[in-house]
Amino acid sequence: MSRAGRRIRTARLSSPLAAAVLLAGGLSAWALTGAPAQAAAAASVDVQDDFNGDGYADLVIGAPNATVSDKAKAGYVAVMYGSANGLSTANKKIVSRSTSGIPGSATAGERFGLTFTKGDLDGDGYGDLVIAGGKAGSVVMWGSASGLTGGTNLAGYGQAPQAGDFDGDGKTDLALFAHSTVAGDDPPSAKAALWKGPISRTGTPAAVLNILDKSEWWGYGEDDASCATGSGCEDGPDSITGPIRSGEVGDINGDGKDDIVQWIYTGDGTWGSRLLLGGASGFTKSWAPGDGTTVDAPGTGVGDVNGDGYDDVVVGVDGWSDKVRVAYGSANGPSEANTKSFDQDLPGFYGVEEEGDRLGAAVSVDDVNGDGYADIALGIPGEDFSGLTDAGSFALVPGSASGFTGTGSQVFHQNTEGVPGVAETGDEFGATTALLDVNGDGHRDIAVASTAENSDNGAVWVLRGTSTGLTTTSALAFGPGDVSAPATDALFGYSLR
Numbered sequence: 466m467s468r469a470g471r472r473i474r475t476a477r478l479s480s481p482l483a484a485a486v487l488l489a490g491g492l493s494a495w496a497l498t499g500a501p502a503q504a505a506a507a508a509s510v511d512v513q514d515d516f517n518g519d520g521y522a523d524l525v526i527g528a529p530n531a532t533v534s535d536k537a538k539a540g541y542v543a544v545m546y547g548s549a550n551g552l553s554t555a556n557k558k559i560v561s562r563s564t565s566g567i568p569g570s571a572t573a574g575e576r577f578g579l580t581f582t583k584g585d586l587d588g589d590g591y592g593d594l595v596i597a598g599g600k601a602g603s604v605v606m607w608g609s610a611s612g613l614t615g616g617t618n619l620a621g622y623g624q625a626p627q628a629g630d631f632d633g634d635g636k637t638d639l640a641l642f643a644h645s646t647v648a649g650d651d652p653p654s655a656k657a658a659l660w661k662g663p664i665s666r667t668g669t670p671a672a673v674l675n676i677l678d679k680s681e682w683w684g685y686g687e688d689d690a691s692c693a694t695g696s697g698c699e700d701g702p703d704s705i706t707g708p709i710r711s712g713e714v715g716d717i718n719g720d721g722k723d724d725i726v727q728w729i730y731t732g733d734g735t736w737g738s739r740l741l742l743g744g745a746s747g748f749t750k751s752w753a754p755g756d757g758t759t760v761d762a763p764g765t766g767v768g769d770v771n772g773d774g775y776d777d778v779v780v781g782v783d784g785w786s787d788k789v790r791v792a793y794g795s796a797n798g799p800s801e802a803n804t805k806s807f808d809q810d811l812p813g814f815y816g817v818e819e820e821g822d823r824l825g826a827a828v829s830v831d832d833v834n835g836d837g838y839a840d841i842a843l844g845i846p847g848e849d850f851s852g853l854t855d856a857g858s859f860a861l862v863p864g865s866a867s868g869f870t871g872t873g874s875q876v877f878h879q880n881t882e883g884v885p886g887v888a889e890t891g892d893e894f895g896a897t898t899a900l901l902d903v904n905g906d907g908h909r910d911i912a913v914a915s916t917a918e919n920s921d922n923g924a925v926w927v928l929r930g931t932s933t934g935l936t937t938t939s940a941l942a943f944g945p946g947d948v949s950a951p952a953t954d955a956l957f958g959y960s961l962r
Contacts (some may be wrong), residue, residue, distance in 0.1 A: 467630050467809050470630045470946035471717075471746075475543070476771075477626075479790070480658070480882065481532050485610050486616055491790045493716060506701045509785075510522045510901075510902050510905060511592075511739075511878040511901075512585050512590060512591070512592055513583040513585060513592045513628065513635070513637075514583060514592055514901050514902075515591070515592050515608075516544065516546070516591060516592045516593075516594065516608040516609075516612050516613050516662060516938070517546060517591065517608065517609065517610060517611065517612040517747060518590060518608070518609075519547075519548075519902060520905050521546070521548055521549070521605075521902070521904065522547050522634065522901040522903050522905075522907045523544060523545065523546045523547050523592070523612075523898075523901060523903075524532030524544070524545040524547070524552060524901060524961065524962075525542055525544055525545075525581055525583070525594060525673070525960075525961070525962050526542060526543040526544075526545065526631075526912075526914075526925055526957060526958055526960070526961060527540070527542050527578035527579060527580070527581065527597070527956075527958070527960030527961070528540060528541050528542070528543065528597045528923065528945060528951070528955040528956060528957040528958070529576035529577065529578050529956060529959050530576065530820070530895045530921070530947070530954050530955055530956040530959070530960065531561075531950070531952075531953075531954070531955035531956075531957070532951055532953060532954070532955075533561045533562065533571040533949040533951060534561075534562075534570070534571040534575075535589055536571040536572060536573040536575075536602070537573050537574070537576060538573060538574050538575070538576055539561065539562060539571040539572055539573060539574075539575055539576075540561065540576045540577035540578045541559055541560060541561035541577060541578055541946070541950060541951065542560050542561075542577070542578040542581060542596055542946050543557055543558075543559050543560075543595075543950055543957070544557060544558040544559075544560065544594070544612070544613060544954065545557050545903075545948075546558075546612060547901075547902075547904060547905065548903075548904065549904060549905060550904065551904040551910070551927065551929065551939065551941065552903050552927055552941060554943050554947045558612060558613060558847045559947050559948065559949070559950045560606065560613070561577060561578075562575065562577055562579075562598070562601075562632075562720075564616075566615050567604055567606075567885070567932065568617070569598070569601050569604075569835070570603060570618055570894040572599075572601065572645065574599075575598060575599040575601060576598075576599060577595070577597075577598050577599065578596055578597065578645045578960065578961055579597055579599075579749065580597040580624070580626070580710075580711055580925060580961065581594060581596045581597060581626070581960065581962060582594075582595045582626050582627050582639075582714075583595075583628060583637070583962060584628025584629065585608070585637050586605065586607075586628065586635040586637050586639060586662060586664040587606070587607065587662075587663050587664060587665060587666060588636060588637070588662065588663040591607070591608025591609055591610075592608045592832070593605055593606065593607050593608050593613075593628075594606045594608075594613055594652075595619070595626045595628060595639065596627060597623050597624055597750055597961050598645070599623045599624075600623055600644055601618075601620075601622045601623060602618055602619050602620040602622055603619040603623050603626050603641070603681045603821045603853060604616050604617065604618055604619070604640075604797050605619065605664075605666075605668065606843070607666055609772070615666065617666060617667065617668040618668070619641060619668055619720040619901045620944060621643050621656060622641035622642060622643050622656070622657075622709070623643065623644065624643060624655070624708060624709055625642055625711055625712055625727070626639060626641050626642065626712065627640045627712045627714055627725050628640075628714070628735075628838055629714040629723030629724075629725070629743070629958070630673070630722065630723050630743075631659060631722055631723050631724075631725075631744075631748070632661065632722060632741035632743060632745050633720070633721040633722035633743065633745070634661075634670070636661070636662035636663050636850050637662045637663070637664075638659060638660060638661050638662045638670075638674075639659075639662070639664060639670070640657070640658075640659055640660075640676070640725060640741075640748075640916045641657060641659075641660060641662040642655060642656075642657045642705065642707065642709050643655045643656040643657065644708060644747065645707050646859065648713050651707065651728050651731075651732045651773050652707065652708075652729070652731055652732040653707065653708070654698075654699040654700070654704045654705065654706050654707070655704060655705060655706075655707045655708060655709075656703060656704055657675055657676040657703060657704055657705040658676055659673070659675065659676045659702060659747060659748070660672075660673060660674075661673070661674050673841045674746070674747055674807065675702040675703070675746060675747035676701075676702065676703060676705055676747055676748065676751070677700055677701060677702065677705060677747045678744055678746050678747040678748060678749045679702075679747070680749060681700055681747070681748070681749055681750055682698045682700060682701045682702065682800065683698060683699055683700040683701070684698045684700075684701070685699060686700050696879035696950055698728065701944075702747070706729070706731075707729050707730060708729065708730050709727050709728070709729050709730075710727075710728045710729070710730075710949060711727070711728050711737070711765070712725050712726060712727040712728070712730075712765075713725070713727075713766055713767040713775040714767065714907065715744075715767035715768065715769075715776030715794075716775070716794075716942040717740065717742070717767065717775060717776045717777070717794040717798055717799060718742060718751075718775065718794060718795065718796055718797065718798045719774055719775045719779060719794065719795075719796055720743075721794075722742070722743030722744060722745075723743050724740060724741060724742045724743050724751075724776075725727075725740070725741045725743075725748070726738055726739070726740050726741075726753055726765055726767055726778050727739045727740075727741065728763075728765055731833065737755050738753040738754060738755040738765060738778075739753060739957050740752065740753035740778070740798065740799070741932070742798060742879070744843055749934070750859075751799070752799060752800060753778055753780075753782060753792065753799060754778060754780045754790040754792045754797070754799070754801075754804055755780045755790065763780055763781035763782055763783040763823075763825055763826060763828070764779075764780070764781040764825050764826055764827040764828030764829075764831050764843070764844060764898070764941040765778070765780050765781070765828055766779045766828035766830035766841065766842075767778065767873050768830030768831050768832075768839030768840050768841075768864075768870055769794070769832055769838070769864075770791060770793070770830065770838060770839050770840075770864040770868055771793060771838065771864060771865065771866060771867065772837050772838045772839075772864065772865075772866060773793075773794075775793070775794030775795055775796070776794050777791055777792060777793045777794050777830070777839075777868075777873075778791070778792040778794070778799055779791050779792075779825075779828050779830050779841055779843075780792075780822045781823075781824060781825020781826055781827070781828050782808070782822070782823060782825050782826075783842065784935075786960045787808060787818065788806035788807055788808055789806060789808065789824060789825045789828075789841075789843065790804055790805070790806045791804065791805050791806070791807075791868060791869055792804040793805070793849060795799045804899060805869070806866060807862075807869065807871070808824060808942075809822070809824065809950045811862075811871040812871050812872075813867065813870065813871030813872040813873070813874055814860070814862065814871035814874050815874065815876045816876075817859070819849070821847045822845055822847045823844075823845060823846055823847035823849050824843055824845050824860075825843045825844070825845075826844045826845070826846050826847070826895070827842075827844030827846075827859070827895060827896060827897045827898040827913075828842070828843060828844070828898070829841075829842040829898040829899055829900040830842070831898070831900040831901070831909045832864070832909060832930065833861060833900065833909045833910075833911070833930040833934060834863070834908065834930065834932050834933060834934055835908055835932055836864075837906055838863070838864030838865055838866070839864045840859070840861055840862065840863050840864050840900075840909075841858060841861070841862040841864065841869060841896075842861050842862075842898045842900055842936075843859060843860045843862065843864075843898075844857075844859050844895035844896055844897060844898050844912055844913065845857060845858045845859060845860060845895050846893035846894065846895045846896045846915075847893070848878065849881065849894070850878065850880075851888070852886070853888055853889065853890045854891065855890065855891050855892070855893055856878060856879070856880075856888040856889060856891075856892050856893075856894060857878065857879075857888075857890050857893045857894030857896070857915060858876055858877060858878035858880075858894060858895055859876070859877055859895035859898060859911075859913050860874060860875065860877075861875045861911070861934060861935055862874050863934070864951060866949075873934065875935055877913075877928065877937070878894055878895075879892065879894055879915075879931075881886045881937065882937065883936075883937025883938065883940055884926065884928075884937050884940055884942075885926065885940055885941070885942035886926075886942055886955065888923075891917055892904065892915045892917055892918055893915055893916065893917040894913070894915040894918075894926075895914075895915070896910075896911065896914050896916045896917070896958065896959075896961065897913070897916070897958055897959065898911060898914075898961065899911070899912045899914050899961035899962055901962075902930070903927065904929065906928045906929075906930075908929070908930030908931055908932065909930045910927060910928065910929045910930045910935075911927070911928050911930070911935060912924075912925055912927050912961050913925070913927075913928070913961075914957070914958025914959070914961060915927050916956045916957070916959050917956050918944065919944060919952075920954070921944060921954045921955075921956060922944055922946075922952045922953065922954065922955055922957060923944065923945065923955055923956050923957030923958045923959065924942060924943065924944040924945075924957060924958065925943060925944075925957065925958045925961070926940065926941065926942045927940065927941040927942075928940050937952050944957060945957040
């Protein structure tokens with residue numbers, strides 16, 4: 466998700482630093498130390514990723530299956546603050562419903578932190594964090610010079626919130642979604658709202674807009690805007706079909722308004738992608754790759770792979786397609802005709818396509834090497850090697866003026882020299898990924914998770930980005946115990962952002 470040239474960024478002047486990465490012991494935590502990154506003379510980071518305004522991106526890790534206050538699957542998130550030396554297990558904040566200042570209380574099965582989004586909701590120059598909290602609603606934590614503070618409850622909207630400038634006015638808006646409540650419909654409908662920014666710390670938006678443009682309103686038996694005055698809309702001013710698992714934000718048609726790509730239930734037991742194009746009067750729907758065709762939920766990412774000023778949609782291998790699909794953006798949005806695909810047979814890439822590899826089970830898209838083209842990070846958690854089934858790996862596929870290319874691609878797993886730990890059967894390394902600049906050197910670093918590590922406790926690895934791609938120098942790995950958080954069956958790393 467790059468939105469190059471449109472994101473508000475914070476700039477910081479810094480001199481070369483010579484401190485090593487600080488780590489608490491533990492995976493327990495591993496670090497292979499080397500020369501730390503030299504901070505760029507004018508490094509920058511997206512405001513949405515920087516909760517304390519220090520110029521370094523902060524990583525959020527979801528552990529939705531963790532037991533909190535003796536409540537199974539209550540869930541929590543771990544916030545890891547960036548620095549010139551990258552991440553440190555000592556510089557973190559653990560947040561759950563049992564955290565002081567967070568509304569509500571830990572509830573069994575809530576899976577707090579299953580999804581979350583970042584954005585400067587109140588326009589104060591600090592990124593804020595919106596954490597999905599199930600049927601109890603979502604929680605906003607507010608950025609400040611000291612990091613995330615407080616907690617504002619958004620009652621009723623607890624599924625896959627998304628922050629972005631959806632109406633193009635330069636303010637961060639918030640798209641909110643509730644759990645589906647209409648029984649018998651397939652797909653069911655759920656309450657939804659589009660909150661216009663800025664949003665106050667009391668949880669009050671500047672205005673509440675229709676979630677969908679009037680042209681998209683639809684109800685069973687009524688296929689136009691009249692459903693709002695009849696039996697009610699399934700897709701309407703304050704509702705949308707779903708449920709929704711996840712989403713990514715970017716400007717795919719280049720109109721200055723952010724768009725959302727969602728992975729949703731589409732009916733008849735299948736899931737697919739849905740593209741919502743931002744607009745002044747609500748979202749309009751558009752075609753997206755993987756539209757209603759699969760029972761699986763592959764990774765989805767958004768970023769400008771070919772550097773043409775339009776963000777592109779990248780969808781991983783799923784039950785319908787055995788290839789990663791890249792739908793290139795344009796003034797008219799993406800189209801099937803302008804979609805290219807690849808698998809492990811891409812020239813310059815690696816290996817041979819094998820059933821069960823799950824290439825692109827996780828997808829992140831951003832510019833790692835600083836060449837102006839977004840690169841594609843792909844989780845491959847089903848990868849087998851060295852006699853180890855589902856040990857897992859991840860790959861980085863470069864972007865270029867002509868789109869994705871296998872030339873210069875990289876592949877890593879736990880047996881790669883310099884990567885902490887040892888590969889094991891069933892680790893599913895590469896289950897989730899995120900790209901963000903945690904050390905402020907101008908290159909996106911990668912966070913990658915193995916949620917099955919240590920019997921589903923989970924763990925996260927961080928590799929640094931450079932002008933030539935990713936490096937294992939100063940690679941870092943840590944689990945929930947290393948950040949003093951609940952570990953047993955936590956699925957630490959289930960979500961990364």
